[in-house]
Amino acid sequence: MYFKIAAQNIKKSYKDYTIYFLTLILAVCIFYSFNSIDSQKALIDMKSSSADYISRLTEIMSGVSVFVSIILGSLILYANNFLIKKRKKELGIYMTLGMGKRKISRILVTETFIVGAISLIAGLILGMGTSQALSAFTLKLFESSMKEYRFSISTGAIGKTILYFGIMFLLVMIFNVFVISKYKIIDLLTAGRKNEDIKFKNPFIYLVSFVLCVASLGFAYKSILKIGLDLRDPMFKSLIVLSIVGTVLFFFSLSGVILYIVNKNKKVYFKRLNIFVVKQIYSKVNTNFMSMSVICLMLFITILVLSTGISIKKGFELGLEKVTPFDASIAVENNSEKDNLEDVLDKINFKVSENEKYATYNKYISDIKAGDLLSTTDEDYEDINAYFVKISDYNKMLELRGKKEISLSNDEVLLMSSYNEVVKPVNEKLKTSKKVSIKGKEYLVKNDEIIEENLETYFMANNSLTIVINDEFLCNYSEISKSVLNVMYSDKNREENNKKYSKINEDYLSGKYKSLNIAYIASFSKDKIHYDKNGVTTSVLFIGIYLGLVFLITSMAVLALQQLSEASDSIERYKALKRIGANKKMIDKTIFIQTLIYFSLPVMLALIHSIIGVIIVNKEISMFNQIDIRFSALITALLFILVYVGYFYTTYTGYKNIVKNNI
Template structure:
């Protein structure tokens, strides 16, 4: 009997369960999709370096999934609590008819089980479909060469999803039983007549808090815009100020906004605006904490969606400039300041460079002045120069490595110095330096700066340049300078994979040899940026759904509690169209309040991230921002429409 009653209740209350069911389905779909990435057969075709990145990637996602499951667990508990509140009167009738709390708990448990099984099944089916595109996107972002794409199904991800959500549903069932056991019959039957306690703050207090919140937000914006993301202490201080400002903003908003609107009689007394504003005021006055959390989650989501792919593109933008050779190996000066020639080391390691292809070895020297001494006057908030000696290479070596890159040689004479750098972010400082200085003194001799510019050039393949700035001088000018690197650049004839594997082993076994290959840099850069983007997308989607679901449930709960108030509106002559308009306005304003402030936060946040992105190469965030807006409209707007429709159905 209880089984049939539970099934009938779920069917009859489908409109009440729809938002709950929708949220559960989305949660299961997202959870399965991101945890199934490692199951694709195409992942096994990646090279060793890519496979290591995929392994680290999936481990990171597994750790993030634990956090996500906690967030979704709280969301599901919150949604379930709404359903229990919505059905207090129904549960009271069951008790009036003589049904014990234990039997009522059994009905609720079975209903929860039904909804859980259905949403789990539908969510897994959607997740399997979504995961196909997600795996394809992952392979594309890792820049892997895949000839054939196969269907992906991960039994491990499915079992993990069932386990995590099974635990969540079990907790929900226990929670429901505990809650029902504490209810009294009189509380259930009179639940609709009880008003939520409302703490009214003085208008003057609200105004003071509102002004203070604006000041805190303005300070946070100004400081983070000035110092950027490179000063961690300042960043976390700004985050704290921003969070506190957001909290005070919503805490004071109801009293402040209502007072301001009341002064405009034409707006306040038009149609049923007074009723709508009072409804919103009372709700915000009791939910400002959740409003703050939702606003911050939306800010994170907008920021990640708008800058994530741009950040990835900017990290990978300069890979070609960073990797002009298939491999570069080098040795450094020892404690006595002596540098062993790279060829001697390679011979000792029994590595024949002629077998690899074209190669050229050379020495890098130290000038008598530091880069910081030269460029310190041109530092700004985005650029800080390291205090290292200016590296110098001979003209003859420079011409050889130019030829290996296959580029047009830079024309200069023996009375000139060529300045090189592969750091695009410093270009403005370089331009100002060369405008002010037509010559450069090195080791007591004055040289004209060739072409009055710093040329974009990398003299070896590497993750990070040994120096921000490098000078090319005539061969005789380096006599007496202290050497600090012996370098060999290699361009493979063929067998790239085989040569890479051999050099990996050589580098791993040697304690005096350093270097890297183009493959390592490419895989590392692509892998790192992909991990950052996917974790951001994972959390961003979860936060977006959680934010929209909480707002929807709060408004639907408000509708359940305020049926009598809308009945009064009907009795005093408000038409159905007028009531629907009031509902639309109330739900729209409620959804827009946290989103609007989150957009304001994002305007400043995206600018700050753009400045940081310029370190790896500037890129546009216009297209990602438009895609973000589309996602917000679909997901957030979808929840808004479902809430508006459900609200109308409840008060009808």
């Protein structure tokens, strides 16, 4: 009996359940898709590789999924509360007919079970298709072959999805039972007659709040554009807090300011149903300004992550080419003539293989700062040292890479750096003058632009500023900062060579070389650096996309539910409109305008936040490599529009149906 009544209730109220179903299906789809990445054969094969990032990513996803389940669980409870609120009168009639609270609770529990089962099945089916596209996308991110790609279904992800969402629906059932037990029959029967009072605060409060909002956001934007993503700057955290405060003030004050401005313009205020629309917007924005602030910040994170994530990853990967010019490098620092590079390599019993070509160079200490060469007192260059390298050593590096050697006269030098903050000002200087002063002598810079590269393979840019100069200049120099062995492999035994160089680092870090009196030794292979960086950036991007999509769906669902709740609360107002002569077309237009404005407000401010965020991210990443966000921004826009339009249309249609069926 309970199952039959519950099924009839769902069938009868399917329009009310549209947002609920849409949100649940998308939530299940995303949850399954992102937890099924380890089911793809090509990805499983990757687990045997040295970095094992797919296994790590799977473990991280399990932890992130707990956080996601909390967000989605809260959303489901929020949506369920809306449905219960809307059905108060129906539940009151059940009680009037003699049905006890326990029986009503059983009906609601059965309804929740049916809705949950349908949503799980539909979401899993959609997720199985989406997960295939996601697997292909993941393979592309890891730069792996698509030859082994096969359609696959993850039984583990299905089990995890059923478990997590089963717990969520169980909590919903418990919540419904608890809520019903607290209701009185009189409250349920009169719920539809209760209406929210619109209380207007002093307009001066809203105007002052709006001015403070503009001032705080303007100052935060200007300051954060100046300092960038410098987490060490004491102002950074304060600016983030100020931005959040400004966002809250925006939604607190905006509706009041709009009402004040429109109220001053009587022609607009009294035109058609504008007075009704403005007060409806004021009522809901003023009531929900905190939730709209949170939604705005969630949308900002979503837009920023989705629009820049892929481009940032590509930018990092392109930047790796600059910092890994050789297949492998071994660097020894703080050496003396009695303990040179060859001696250190002998101590650790290292031998270069027959299938490897190699060359060595020394980097000499100088007392020259970047600011000295640039003829500037800018504090940004005070701590940036310049080093010397012999032209003969540099030519050996060029020969090892198959490049043409360079000759220098006695009064010529080359300038090199992989620091972007040095590259830009040096290039600006070279446009106006190619002369530099070194040790009281004037030299001519042979290169038109600074040479942007590391002199050895390293996991980041480590060439602050290098002056390549004739050997004669350094004949009396004994202060060696670093000695480096650079290696290029043949096509054979590449994997074995990588392991050999990785082992040197592992042995040094584990303390194996302590007894050998080696101050510092570092060894890196190009493949290992690329694989590690690729794994880290892919993992961060993957999790960012996961959370971004969850935030997007959550934000749109909450906006939709708030609007539908507002429709139920405002029935008496729409009845009054109809009594004074407003026709269906006019009422539908007010609903459309209200819904559009309500959905647009958090999106517009989130877009402004995102523009500032993208500028800052571009500025930071440009230190490594220039990035192009046009493609990822386009994909983000299409995805955002698809979800936005879907929820907007469903909300608008649902809102109209609620009003239509009650007036």
